[in-house]
Amino acid sequence: MTEKTTFDYIIIGGGLAGMQLALAFCEDAFFAKKQIAIIEPEPKKDNDKTWCFWEKGTGKWDKLITHEWKNASFHGPKKSVELNLGEYSYKMLRSVDFYNFVKKELAKHANITWVVDSVEGVTDQTVLGKKETYTAEFIFDSRTTQNFKDDDSSTTVLQPFKGWVIETEDDQFNPSSFTFMDYRLGHNRNTCFTYVLPISKRKALVEFTFFVPELIDNKIYDEKLKEFIQGILNIESYSIHEVEEGIIPMSSFPFWCENRNGYHKIGTGGGWVKASTGYSFKNVERKVAELIHTLKNNTLPKAGFWQNRFRFYDEVLLNILSTKNEKGPEVFERMYLKNEAHKIFKFLDEETTFAEELKIMWNTNRPLFVKSVIDLLKR
Ligand SMILES: Cc1cc2nc3c(=O)[nH]c(=O)nc-3n(C[C@H](O)[C@H](O)[C@H](O)COP(=O)(O)OP(=O)(O)OC[C@H]3O[C@@H](n4cnc5c(N)ncnc54)[C@H](O)[C@@H]3O)c2cc1C
Structure with missing residues (x-):
């Protein structure tokens, strides 16, 4: 049982958005006296995601990144091109490195409480967990709600994908350049592409991704990855070291419609995933900064203020x-x-x-x- 159940702020979900928000609270002296809880059921000890993002020059997470690229290629169904990234670098960060770093930082702050519980509902300023009931002046919620799942008036496209981290016996990759999108291997006239992120000359993450209105049969991903590695990369012999898969919703759903005084959606559940790409890592950083600014200056974020x-x-x-x-x-x-x-x-x-x-x-x-x-x- 958690001893403390009353807080100034409660963050539901200690994933990407919840952890970035908690870290931002810790980094700003304005919030030093606020009692803050993060409620998260999972231990967050595994590498459940590999986040990639582009940014100009140096960035906040540079000490955590696994690899970065300044060169990239694009392969369309007919033509290929070397991409001009300008001042941008493309960076890869393993989620486990992010979780370990943030958890260690949060542990240094006595006003932060990490609560292991699963939230079943929120009513006014009360959060109903499986183990305990909590209250807070302000609740930040990163769960995706039933309203979104049930909605059929917005346009939603799914981004399901599967990736393998493969290792080869010989040098096969150029670790200074990655493949942003490769459309040469199609599937049933769907929008699908392969993404190749070489981490060294012998190791790369190869991911097969769809942008589709409906989910695709699960067995297709392994077939496509095999076909791409053999047929396009011309690699016959390799071993699979890690597997990553997921489904990112890309939607025009007005996620902020559930925001109200004292309650604010964050992360995927708050519409922080860029609807046309599924990227979210840098968006979370920007949205957290806006949220901190609004809380400090305005006290309460207004519903819909990110529409544009x-x-x-x-x-x-x-x-x-x-x-x-x-x-x-x-x-x-x-x-x-x-x-x-x-x-x-x-x-x-x-x-x-x-x-x-x-x-x-x-x-x-x-x-x-x-x-x-x-x-x-x-x-
Ligand atoms: C496999 C994968 C790879 C991705 N790669 C990229 C990428 O390369 N670049 C990019 O920009 N974006 C990427 N994304 C999209 C996006 O960045 C991630 O989904 C990101 O984790 C979203 O952050 P979030 O905080 O909304 O969700 P999450 O990080 O999933 O965090 C939500 C948290 O809420 C917790 N939770 C769920 N239910 C409850 C409950 N009832 N009570 C309490 N807690 C609960 C979960 O355990 C979880 O820890 C990827 C997504 C996936 C799935």
């Missing part, structure tokens, strides 16, 4: 992937062949001007994008 034009762009692409999934490979091929990758990264980070955004969309697949915009405006 980028949500519309995300929905335009989601609508194409959801209604014309077979067009995805062609759309991405044009996008990465006709635009420099660093400009696309800036766009996906939502840091571009309106003129830059129009240029990227203009260069990509005008008729398809215009049709998708009209479809959405008619809804």
